[in-house]
Structures are given as C-alpha cells and as structure tokens.
Amino acid sequence: MTDSVSLQMGWIPHINAHFRLQWEDAQQAYVLLYPEGMIKLNFSGGEILSLCDGDITIQDIIDELKRRFPEAENLEQDVLEFLSVAFEKRWLVHD
Amino acid sequence: MSTPPFWLLAELTYRCPLQCPYCSNPIEISQIKDELDTETWFRVMAEARKLGAVQLGFSGGEPLVRDDLIELVAEGRQLGYYTNLITSGIGMSAAKIAALKEAGLDHIQVSFQASDAELNDFFAGSKKAFAQKIAMAKEIKRQGYPMVLNFVLHRQNIDHVDRILDLSAELQADYVELANTQYYGWAFHNREQLLPSRQQLQDAEAVVQYYREKFGERMKIIFVVPDYYENRPKRCMNGWGNIFLTITPDGTALPCHSARQLPLQFPNVRDWSIADIWRDSPGFNWFRGDTWMREPCRTCPEKEKDLGGCRCQAFMLTGDASNADPVCDKSPHHQRISEVVAKAQLTDGRIQPLLFRNWQNSKELIASRGGEEV
Numbered sequence: 001m002t003d004s005v006s007l008q009m010g011w012i013p014h015i016n017a018h019f020r021l022q023w024e025d026a027q028q029a030y031v032l033l034y035p036e037g038m039i040k041l042n043f044s045g046g047e048i049l050s051l052c053d054g055d056i057t058i059q060d061i062i063d064e065l066k067r068r069f070p071e072a073e074n075l076e077q078d079v080l081e082f083l084s085v086a087f088e089k090r091w092l093v094h095d
Numbered sequence: 096m097s098t099p100p101f102w103l104l105a106e107l108t109y110r111c112p113l114q115c116p117y118c119s120n121p122i123e124i125s126q127i128k129d130e131l132d133t134e135t136w137f138r139v140m141a142e143a144r145k146l147g148a149v150q151l152g153f154s155g156g157e158p159l160v161r162d163d164l165i166e167l168v169a170e171g172r173q174l175g176y177y178t179n180l181i182t183s184g185i186g187m188s189a190a191k192i193a194a195l196k197e198a199g200l201d202h203i204q205v206s207f208q209a210s211d212a213e214l215n216d217f218f219a220g221s222k223k224a225f226a227q228k229i230a231m232a233k234e235i236k237r238q239g240y241p242m243v244l245n246f247v248l249h250r251q252n253i254d255h256v257d258r259i260l261d262l263s264a265e266l267q268a269d270y271v272e273l274a275n276t277q278y279y280g281w282a283f284h285n286r287e288q289l290l291p292s293r294q295q296l297q298d299a300e301a302v303v304q305y306y307r308e309k310f311g312e313r314m315k316i317i318f319v320v321p322d323y324y325e326n327r328p329k330r331c332m333n334g335w336g337n338i339f340l341t342i343t344p345d346g347t348a349l350p351c352h353s354a355r356q357l358p359l360q361f362p363n364v365r366d367w368s369i370a371d372i373w374r375d376s377p378g379f380n381w382f383r384g385d386t387w388m389r390e391p392c393r394t395c396p397e398k399e400k401d402l403g404g405c406r407c408q409a410f411m412l413t414g415d416a417s418n419a420d421p422v423c424d425k426s427p428h429h430q431r432i433s434e435v436v437a438k439a440q441l442t443d444g445r446i447q448p449l450l451f452r453n454w455q456n457s458k459e460l461i462a463s464r465g466g467e468e469v
Contacts (some may be wrong), residue, residue, distance in 0.1 A: 017241075018241035020201065022175065024149065026099055026145075026147030026149075030137070031149065034177075035149070035179060035200075035201075035202040035269070035270060036150060036152070036179055036202075036204075037150070038149055038150065038177070087310065
C-alpha cells in the first residue's frame, strides 16, 4: 500500500505543497492542513516538521533538535522514525 | 459546553448553472434571494476563525457566480483558514484559476456527474458541462493545486466506478470522493430513481477496494456509503453543533446544510454574532448532548457511537426530529427505509422521470404544496 522509504541524512525535506503546516492557537499545536481535513501534531511531531523548511538537511534537523532538547533519549532514532512516516504519508518531500 | 467549530461552510449562493437532480440544496431555492454581501461574509469568517474554525469551504449553488469570490478567498486565506472551493467547474477559466491562486486559494474540488459526456451532461442538465470540467480539471493540476474530484453516486452511474476511477487517475486527482447520494433536498424528491440496488453497491465496493490497493497514497479514494443500506445510523455531522457550521446564502446559520427544513428557529448572521450563534442559540443547542433522546436511543448502549443518527432524516421519515434515525433497525419506523430499499432491488420498476433542480421546478413544487412561505 504505502511506498517504503529509506531515509538519507543529506536529504533536505520540505512540506509537500499539498499540505500546509500552521500553528493553531485554538489547538495549542501545529497542524497539517489539507483538502477538507487536518492532522493535529503532537509536540515532537510539530517541532520536527517546523524545521522541515527546505533549507537544512535531515542531519542538521537532528543536530538542531539535540541542541534544543539535550536531555531527550533516543532522539535521533525517534526523529528518523517520524520522518520516515512523514515521507510515507507524503507530508514531506525532499530535493 | 461546546467545542469550537472546525468547519465553516459558506454557501455563497443557491444560483447554479447546473440542474443536478441529486442536489442536497433545499427545494425552496427559488424563494431565497437575499444573499449576504461581501462585508457580512468578511465578518462571519473573522468571527468563526476567532472561535477556532480552520477549514473554510466556499460552496453553493455554484460559488463562481459570486462576483466577489476572489475577495472572499483572499480574506479567508489571510485570516489563516485552509480555503476550499467546491465547484462544478462551470464558469471557470485558466485566468480565474490563476487569480484564485494569487488570492491564496488552497484547494479546488470539482464535481463530475459521470465518467462520460452523455451521462454527465444529462445529469447536469447542460450539454457542455463535461468538456468544460475536463478542461478545468487539467488546468487546476497544471497550476499546482491539490485537486479533489467528487462524483455523486446513484443507480445510474454506480456501475461505472471503474471508469470513474480511471478517469480520475488520468486527470491526476489527489483525492476522489465517491459520495453515494444522501437523500436530502432534491435527492429526497428523486429517491426512487437514484437509490442503487444492494448488488450494485457491493460490486462498487469491490471495485473501490481494488483501486485503493492499486493507487495507495497517490490517489486517495473516499467512499461515502449510502446509509439506507446500513442497519445503524451515521454519526451525522460528527454531532449536532459539534464541529460543523453552515451559513446559507441568506445568512441563516445551520448545524448542517439540511437543517433548514426542521421545525426549529435558526439564527441569522445579520442579527447574531457567530460566537452567540455557536454557543447560545437555541437552534444550535437543541440536539447537543443526549437529553433530547427518546427510546430506543435513550437507553441504547450504542448511543454515544452514532448519537441517534441524523435529525433531518428522522424528521423527513418519521415526522419528528427527536426520533431515532429510521436507518437504525431498532427504530420502530425502520420500515420507512426498508420499504424503499426493497423497491430498489427491482430492476424492472417503472421509473418516474427525474425532477431536475432549477428555479421553475422549485416554484412548481412549492405551489403544489400550497405555496408555503419560507
């Protein structure tokens, strides 16, 4: 069903033009908007996707998150898992 | 306590160049002429956004007949909405698609009546509709929009689901909505001519399953089941006054697009703020929660699941909007559904001509009911 993805650290991810990432005050969360629907992201999902701006690589994103959350355990693995799902669901594309 | 609205559906006008006999607009379209002006729509959008609404749909009728559509889209986008245009494609042009994009429109949904020109144009009541829709669907994709194609299914096109999905793939649709007709408004009037047989429905579901596996995430297929073939009712609008807010062309605020027919007072945005409508108006509070429920819903272990079903369907089929939706086989009125379903299994039934949705038919129907005022 879904196309499997093997991530490369040098990819530069950005949000698929068919989705819009936006901070929603009423939800106190980042949301992904798409035709007639919305995905509410949890805290870590929102932090990750908001760094997927088409300027920095996956490696840079992980480094930045490690700077922001030095206490987080298994951060790299969690980020890669989330990104892999995000590519599978076509929320993200890369150059 | 109420949750914030999620969806604001702006029915900008009941005017429409097409005449689809399954339209869910009310029969009374010819009586409702006093459309809201641009400034009032701006206020409605701002107030609903402030409450938390995120999705904004421009619908109708045909929203493209409004001269201020581009201004409305620009305002909606600037307020932070995800903006959806729900259109027949009639009245559209490449230049208009570009201008809407410039204004910030996020997505376009184009409705088709069938996968071939002949059946499409018969149902649309327009000889040029199909060619125009094809041309506009291609242009929408060329300009980089996400595109949803919507096909309303009924007994005369449900056997073509394979061709419909092939056409959708050829047009590079991102989503296809195969929406079995919901029997409200004009569709209710034409119910016998539209309801498919059980066999037709099962065949269509099998085809959909095959195409879902074929396309996966590339083209998502949404199949809206016809609730007449269920034995539990749908969780209508995900709850009354829960996430959905419709504003009709004349400013009446409704918890769903069919609720105007119910014997309740619904507030008008000309007199009320959206916050007061949503939180405090009697119409929006009437069927919130479950204290309004009667038996068999009141003590039903499944009441939280389906919330008693659709209030409009209960009203249309039992005469009382507080009854269980008669789709439910626990409803004492369930035979109102099963009789219609039994009839739909006959293939040689004499079929009345379809009644097309237009001003003339609207006026004649109202006159035949004794000219009741709306």
